[in-house]
Amino acid sequence: MSKFRTEFDSIGGIQVPAEAYYGAQTLRGKNNFHITGYKVSPLFMNSMAMVKKAAAMANCEAGVISKKVSDAIIMAGDEIIAGKMHDQFITDVIQGGAGTSMNMNMNEVIANRANEILGGEKGVYDLVHPNDHVNYCQSTNDVIPTTGKLTILRMSRKMLVSLEKLYDALMEKSKEFDGVIKMGRTHLQDAIPIRLGQEFRAYAQPIKRDINRIKSVLEDFQNVNMGATAVGTGLNADVSYVKSVVRFLSDVSGIELIQSEDLVDGTRNLDVFVWMSSALKICAVNLSKMVNDLRLMASGPTAGFNEINLPQMQPGSSIMPGKVNPVILEVMNQVSFQVFGNDLTITKAAEAGQLELNVFEPVLFFNLFQSIEILKNGVDTLVENCIEGITANEARCKKMVDDSIGILTALNPHIGYKNASDIAKESLKKGIPVATLLVRKGLISQEAIDVILNPFNMTNPGISGKELLPR
Numbered sequence: 001m002s003k004f005r006t007e008f009d010s011i012g013g014i015q016v017p018a019e020a021y022y023g024a025q026t027l028r029g030k031n032n033f034h035i036t037g038y039k040v041s042p043l044f045m046n047s048m049a050m051v052k053k054a055a056a057m058a059n060c061e062a063g064v065i066s067k068k069v070s071d072a073i074i075m076a077g078d079e080i081i082a083g084k085m086h087d088q089f090i091t092d093v094i095q096g097g098a099g100t101s102m103n104m105n106m107n108e109v110i111a112n113r114a115n116e117i118l119g120g121e122k123g124v125y126d127l128v129h130p131n132d133h134v135n136y137c138q139s140t141n142d143v144i145p146t147t148g149k150l151t152i153l154r155m156s157r158k159m160l161v162s163l164e165k166l167y168d169a170l171m172e173k174s175k176e177f178d179g180v181i182k183m184g185r186t187h188l189q190d191a192i193p194i195r196l197g198q199e200f201r202a203y204a205q206p207i208k209r210d211i212n213r214i215k216s217v218l219e220d221f222q223n224v225n226m227g228a229t230a231v232g233t234g235l236n237a238d239v240s241y242v243k244s245v246v247r248f249l250s251d252v253s254g255i256e257l258i259q260s261e262d263l264v265d266g267t268r269n270l271d272v273f274v275w276m277s278s279a280l281k282i283c284a285v286n287l288s289k290m291v292n293d294l295r296l297m298a299s300g301p302t303a304g305f306n307e308i309n310l311p312q313m314q315p316g317s318s319i320m321p322g323k324v325n326p327v328i329l330e331v332m333n334q335v336s337f338q339v340f341g342n343d344l345t346i347t348k349a350a351e352a353g354q355l356e357l358n359v360f361e362p363v364l365f366f367n368l369f370q371s372i373e374i375l376k377n378g379v380d381t382l383v384e385n386c387i388e389g390i391t392a393n394e395a396r397c398k399k400m401v402d403d404s405i406g407i408l409t410a411l412n413p414h415i416g417y418k419n420a421s422d423i424a425k426e427s428l429k430k431g432i433p434v435a436t437l438l439v440r441k442g443l444i445s446q447e448a449i450d451v452i453l454n455p456f457n458m459t460n461p462g463i464s465g466k467e468l469l470p471r
Contacts, residue, residue, distance in 0.1 A: 005123045016123065021088040023108035023123065023130065029101025033092040040102055041369055045089050046081050047150040047253075048106045051143055051226070052134055053077035054249035055241075059136050061248075062240035069133050072114035085109055093366040098359040099144035107134040137237040137245070139229040141267050141357050146224040146249070148365045152276065153221050153255055155369065156214065159376040163211050163283070166379050169387045170204035173197070181455040182307055182397035183404050190406040193455040196307070196392055203290045210283040217276045223258050224249070225266030231356040232264030270350040270358050273368060277346040280339055280371045287379070288336035291329040294390075298326055307397050311389035328386040335378035342367035401455045408434055410458050415443050 004015040007024035014024045053074050060070035079085060088109045091101040107130035114128040115121065128134065135143075178197035185191050226249060227242035229235050234242050246259040260266030300306035316325030345367045349360035358364075401407065405424040412420055415438075423443075427434050435453060438444050444452070451457060 007123050019122070021085055021109040021112040021122065022090060022105055023112065025104040025130075026091060026101065026108050029091045029095060029097070029105065033095040033101070035092045035094040036366075038093045038366070040089055040091060040093055040105075041151070042083070042086055043154060044102075044147060044151045044365070044369070045086060045106065047154065048102070048143065048147040049077040049080040049110070050150065050252045051147055051249060052106060052110055053081075054252045055136070055138055055226075055245055056134075057248040057252075058241045058245040059238070061244055062137075062238045064238050064241065065133055065136055068118070069114070069128055072117045072128055073110055073134055075117055076110040076113035079113065080106075080109070085113065094363050096359070098140055098357060099362050100140045102362070103135070103140040103143050104130065107131065110134045137229070137241045138226075141230050142225045142228040142263075144361055145267070145270075146226050148273070148361060148368075149221045149224055150249075150253055150255065150257075151365075152273075152368065152372065153218060154253075155372045155376075156218055159372050159379075160211060160214060162376045162379040162383070163207060163214075166383050166387065167204050167207045167211065169383050170200050170207065173387065173390060174201035174204060177392050179456075180392045180394050180397055181401055181459070183400045183406060190404045192406050192409045193401050193458045195456075195459045196397065198459065199293075203293075206286040206290075207283075210279070210286060213279045213282065214276075217272070217279050220272045220275070222256060223260045223266065223272075225260045225263050227259060228263035228267045230267075232262070232267040234263065264356070268353065268356050268358060270353065270361070270364065273364055274347055274350045277343045277368055277371065280368075280375060281343040283375065284336035284339035284371075287375075287382075288333050291332045291382070294386075295326045295329050298329075307393055307400075309391045309393060310386060313385055328381055332378050332382050335374050338374060339371045342371045346371075398455075405434060407453050407455065407458065410452050411438075411444070414448070414452060419443060 003018055005018050006013050007016050008014075009024040009028070011024075011028065014027055016023055016027055020027075056065065056070045056073040056077070059065045060067055089102075089105050091105050095101050111125055111128045111130040111134050112122045114134070115124065115126075118127045120127040174197045176197070177200055178195055180196035181193050182196050182199075183190050183192075184194035224246060225232065226245045227234055227237055229237050246257050250257045294308065294310070297305050297307045298310045301309075310326055310329070312324045313327055315323070316327070317323040346364050349364040349367075350358065352358075352360055405427055408420045408424050411423075415423075423434060423437050423441075426432065426437055435446070435449050438449055439446055
């Protein structure tokens with residue numbers, strides 16, 4: 001028995017492995033694009049199988065393909081959605097042709113499996129044809145953008161769950177640390193006291209905004225251009241199919257989808273993907289800024305800030321015994337850097353499309369899918385292996401507050417900026433505590449000092465101590 005079968009396309013004949021479900025056009029795509037070594041993601045393939053299944057349903061309802069053929073296509077699509085035949089999707093994620101190789105890979109796998117279901121043979125497309133049946137009323141130019149949007153909607157659900165967990169963990173820490181007073185810093189110099197809980201709450205708030213931003217963007221991803229065919233005019237698509245295919249895809253995917261109001265616009269413009277990437281970049285900025293702060297606060301333990309303790313996850317050095325590094329925070333930084341770079345690629349890919357079609361969707365999707373996936377994974381490890389296990393070094397935090405002249409800022413309204421500045425300079429020069437100098441010079445009573453310079457009171461604007469000042 002031959003190990004190969006000969007298939008023909010518009011280029012000519014090509015030898016395809018006899019047992020392969022893919023066909024000639026898939027194999028040409030594989031041979032042409034040895035780029036990354038990465039295959040198209042299973043979730044993307046499953047989403048495209050949903051698109052093909054919905055198209056078969058709409059075509060059957062429109063009466064342009066038989067129920068027998070439609071049922072076979074649907075059955076093959078369901079098998080792919082269930083995880084079967086994933087090894088048959090062999091094209092590189094970055095490819096020329098606007099994703100035609102991906103689309104034809106799916107068309108050929110479904111067609112060959114549908115032929116088997118109907119009693120036919122692989123490579124003999126007399127019962128079910130990749131183009132004339134599986135791809136009927138479609139084009140790569142509506143299948144690929146729709147598949148990309150559906151994939152992002154599905155991927156983003158898990159990412160949003162992870163971000164919600166991070167928000168909850170940060171808010172929990174903000175409550176746990178509400179009574180911990182520490183020095184606030186501006187320009188990396190001592191400023192005025194702040195509660196560690198206030199800082200963690202301030203880390204949580206941008207994450208909540210990120211969640212809301214991403215949810216807002218995803219609303220636009222529900223608009224898909226199925227029915228547009230090649231350039232948005234719907235050429236070769238049955239009118240009944242055009243009206244129903246998005247409804248069927250909503251049912252198949254379990255996600256409410258809407259047909260683009262302008263199919264020409266929906267086929268040529270990718271600005272919604274740039275918006276999504278921008279929202280992810282902003283999220284990555286917030287995450288990277290936060291973990292930078294946490295690395296500083298955990299620095300030391302003897303020669304740094306040492307205000308918080310991070311969970312010890314692994315030895316930190318091959319040469320220095322006992323050293324433990326903030327590896328979880330460091331990996332979150334690196335995830336963020338990758339998202340920043342991906343955003344530039346996505347921006348350029350969306351901008352570089354010409355006229356009726358943007359042919360650079362493959363590289364755009366590769367980078368956008370990666371950004372979503374690594375952000376989710378990075379946030380998961382950040383929550384589980386770091387945030388939840390952070391503890392406060394309360395004694396260390398208190399000592400730095402007590403030793404700082406930054407607390408004098410609270411006296412500005414009571415003794416004036418110049419007096420406060422003079423006290424600060426003298427305290428630093430002579431090593432005399434601020435409170436001692438204040439009482440010695442008769443600028444303020446000890447009773448007032450105890451209220452005004454109480455670090456906890458400084459973090460509560462409603463407590464001023466003015467009532468204790470001499471009138």
